[in-house]
Amino acid sequence: MSTDAAITPDARERLRIHPVEEHGRLWSELWDEGSFLPWDRDAPNPALVDLLAERGTELGLGETAGKKALVPGCGKGYDVLLFGSYGLAAAGVDISESAVKMAQACSEQALKEKPISGAAAFVTADFFKDEFVKELHAEEGFDFVYDYTFLCALPPDLRTSWAKRMHELVKKGSGYLICIEFPLYKGIETGGPPWGLTNAVYDELLGLGFEKLIHYMPERTHEVGKGTDYITVWRRKAD
Numbered sequence: 001m002s003t004d005a006a007i008t009p010d011a012r013e014r015l016r017i018h019p020v021e022e023h024g025r026l027w028s029e030l031w032d033e034g035s036f037l038p039w040d041r042d043a044p045n046p047a048l049v050d051l052l053a054e055r056g057t058e059l060g061l062g063e064t065a066g067k068k069a070l071v072p073g074c075g076k077g078y079d080v081l082l083f084g085s086y087g088l089a090a091a092g093v094d095i096s097e098s099a100v101k102m103a104q105a106c107s108e109q110a111l112k113e114k115p116i117s118g119a120a121a122f123v124t125a126d127f128f129k130d131e132f133v134k135e136l137h138a139e140e141g142f143d144f145v146y147d148y149t150f151l152c153a154l155p156p157d158l159r160t161s162w163a164k165r166m167h168e169l170v171k172k173g174s175g176y177l178i179c180i181e182f183p184l185y186k187g188i189e190t191g192g193p194p195w196g197l198t199n200a201v202y203d204e205l206l207g208l209g210f211e212k213l214i215h216y217m218p219e220r221t222h223e224v225g226k227g228t229d230y231i232t233v234w235r236r237k238a239d
């Protein structure tokens with residue numbers, strides 16, 4: 001299903017959310033209705049699966065004791081379980097309590113079928129606020145933060161705040177921010193969410209505080225991003 005095609009003008013209008021204080025309520029309404037979750041694809045993005053399998057050692061996934069991963073705007077949290085399967089203490093944060101409840105239920109079910117060596121926790125919280133950082137004992141930063149369909153879900157005037165917040169959350173000098181760049185097939189003027197992005201926008205937002213280590217068009221990704229998605233791994237600079 002195409003995220004864009006699935007979002008009706010009415011729903012898009014409801015998600016064109018200002019100010020940020022309204023986000024939780026508006027996203028939660030969609031989660032509560034349950035019938036309108038066009039971004040949900042029932043599985044982690046294959047591009048992330050392949051990156052971790054093929055280049056995980058390079059990113060330190062051979063030694064995960066004590067390391068933490070964060071998925072902001074985690075939805076049902078499939079990617080959180082994927083990070084947890086590498087032995088990381090992984091956490092998903094979502095502003096919608098309903099999303100977090102669904103993520104907990106999905107993860108409970110999935111873990112019964114396939115236990116993981118790490119941990120998967122889910123917290124209802126606003127990405128831009130600090131409470132969840134304390135709750136997850138991550139004051140020194142996360143070793144991995146992953147963004148897929150989170151930046152594009154935010155109103156474009158929050159992009160600089162998103163980048164600043166990522167810089168605060170990723171561990172200084174060693175932490176990685178993994179972005180699946182999406183949606184690169186549409187212009188920002190076509191509206192959102194998902195709000196159109198470009199490689200250049202990511203570079204502009206993250207280039208100062210992060211070093212770009214890996215950047216390629218993945219062979220596999222979700223259908224909607226095939227032929228346009230890029231995956232990028234950024235390492236947080238020490239300063």
Ligand SMILES: C[S@@+](CC[C@H](N)C(=O)[O-])C[C@H]1O[C@@H](n2cnc3c(N)ncnc32)[C@H](O)[C@@H]1O
Pocket residue numbers: 023027028039040041072073074075076093094095096099125126127128148149150153
């Ligand atoms: C497009 S959905 C993507 C969900 C998930 N990443 C996925 O790929 O299935 C965006 C998610 O971000 C959450 N969200 C929006 N604003 C947020 C905020 N300020 N803090 C945390 N989560 C937020 C929404 O509730 C929603 O679940």
